Structures are given as C-alpha cells and as structure tokens.
Amino acid sequence: MPTIHEKIECLIADRGLTKRKAAEMAGIKYTTFHSAMTSQRKMDFETIDAISKALRVDIRFFSQTKSKVTLEPCSEIDDLNSKAIGLLDEAFQAGVRSHLYAGKEISLEAFLNWWFASSGRLEYADQLIPYIDLFNKPTSDDKRIQPLQTGPQSLASVCFDVQHPGQLIETLEGFDGNINARLLNAHREALEKGEPVISHPSLDVNLRDGKRFTRRYRRVLAPVTLADGTTLVANYSQDIRPQ
Structure with a gap:
C-alpha cells in the first residue's frame, strides 16, 4: 500500500510542481519539508494538513484504510519501534477525524x-x-x-x-x-x-x-x-x- 510520502510525491507530480514550490504553497520551510519527505524528521499532522490544503485535496486522502497512512521510520528499526510507529499511525488517523468534525455541525x-x-x-x-x-x-x-x-x-x-x-x-x-x-x-x-x-x-x-x-x-x-x-x-x- 502507498505510504504517505508516496501519496504526496504523486500529488506534487500530478500538479506539475516541484517539491520546493509545493512547500512554498503550503507555507512550510523547504528544509523542513525535505527532511519530512526523506524521513529525517516525523511527518507530523500540521505538515500533512498544510500540504493537503495547498494541493487542494481532502486530508482524509491520507488516512483511508485501503491506502492506509504509514509514518515511516528512518531506516532499520526493531520490533518495539515498529509497534510504536503503528500506534502513531492510528493516532494520526483519529486526529484527522476529530480535526474534521470536532465542534462543527455536519454541513x-x-x-x-x-x-x-x-x-x-x-x-x-x-x-x-x-x-x-x-x-x-x-x-x-x-x-x-x-x-x-x-x-x-x-x-x-x-x-x-x-x-x-x-x-x-x-x-x-x-x-x-x-x-x-x-x-x-x-x-x-x-x-x-x-x-x-x-x-x-x-x-x-x-x-x-x-x-x-x-x-x-x-x-x-x-x-x-x-x-x-x-x-x-x-x-x-x-x-x-x-x-
């Protein structure tokens, strides 16, 4: 299944943009965005939210079960870290749902x-x-x-x-x-x-x-x-x- 990084890569390519331009549109420092895309730092909710708005896609695009989001580790990790990554992934998806609907009437x-x-x-x-x-x-x-x-x-x-x-x-x-x-x-x-x-x-x-x-x-x-x-x-x- 595609990772969140791969989904962002595809969206950027589909829009005919460079990564630097996508980061600029999202209001993110290019160095920060580059580090997240290369797994040197965590791809956090704020970054994903900014990218989804800049590229004009619903943030749920990154959290659908059949193409589930994964928060990737830097490289090799042990079993304990793998479980931790899984928990972060579930927390992220829960965050997407609450972010969309908390305190709002459904329109x-x-x-x-x-x-x-x-x-x-x-x-x-x-x-x-x-x-x-x-x-x-x-x-x-x-x-x-x-x-x-x-x-x-x-x-x-x-x-x-x-x-x-x-x-x-x-x-x-x-x-x-x-x-x-x-x-x-x-x-x-x-x-x-x-x-x-x-x-x-x-x-x-x-x-x-x-x-x-x-x-x-x-x-x-x-x-x-x-x-x-x-x-x-x-x-x-x-x-x-x-x-």
Whole structure:
C-alpha cells in the first residue's frame, strides 16, 4: 500500500510542481519539508494538513484504510519501534477525524467532501451516519422508496418524528402517488449518475399524526457502498424552511 510520502510525491507530480514550490504553497520551510519527505524528521499532522490544503485535496486522502497512512521510520528499526510507529499511525488517523468534525455541525459541504474523498464508502462515514437516511436500491416494481436506516438527526427524524425505518415507511405510505414517484425517480437518477445529486424539493403532505407538513429544503441523494460492496442510496437534507 502507498505510504504517505508516496501519496504526496504523486500529488506534487500530478500538479506539475516541484517539491520546493509545493512547500512554498503550503507555507512550510523547504528544509523542513525535505527532511519530512526523506524521513529525517516525523511527518507530523500540521505538515500533512498544510500540504493537503495547498494541493487542494481532502486530508482524509491520507488516512483511508485501503491506502492506509504509514509514518515511516528512518531506516532499520526493531520490533518495539515498529509497534510504536503503528500506534502513531492510528493516532494520526483519529486526529484527522476529530480535526474534521470536532465542534462543527455536519454541513452539505462536509457530506460532499466525505463522498468524493471516500467514493461513498460508508465505512468512513461514522460522523455522518446520524444525519443521513439510507435506502435500498429501488427495483422496477417499487411504488415508493425503501428505507433501510434512519439517522436520529436526519430530516425525516426531526421533521416527521421518525425514530426507525418502519415509521418512515408509514409516513411514505401517506404520501400521494406523484410524490412517491418523484422520490423514486430522484433515487434512480443518483444511481444512474453514480454521484451526488443536489436538488431543492418541496413537500406539502399530511403526516402520520394528521398534521400538515409543508417545507422546502435542500437535498443531496448519493449512491453509497457498504464494506461488502452492497450499493445503497443516502439522503442528506438541510436548510429546512417553512413556506
């Protein structure tokens, strides 16, 4: 698997830059950057963060499991040092996650950054799961979208008073055929495009408790995959406003 140094090398080459120019763009002394790249000093979080911003990549690029970050030793090390390097690697990846989300509400931008950085792989979505609803891929026979999991802070949970997929199914059954058809088509569009689709739909429906629900909101539907390769549709919505 590629090391963090190799990933940075590839990014610099891809941008058509020299290492000196990349260091300058990142606001790092070239001697410091050179030492880190040649393993003469530790490639610390601050250096990686500065490089990711300068080269315009999400910092999670350096911490994905399938191309896991490694903090390399100088040369030959014993078993004890090897274990220490592994612990530093795990700490770095944990630092990436906390740096991205600590003290922040999840925004549409954060959702899109996550999706494009991870290609929609849900094993990297721990911080997003409470804010999204997950749906099975619609079949040709479906009359409405099929919820698999609801997030406790998603649009459905907050506005429809939904606490589990069964309640969301009941809510959808109360929508008229045209609304359900539009929802099905929107999910199919995201799957066909293979990437997030942003829209600003509106709803005017009666809920399970008999109350009328009228809202316009911003929504992103995106294909996502489980670790076993199963494809689902994620619904992330925000900016709910009364009409």
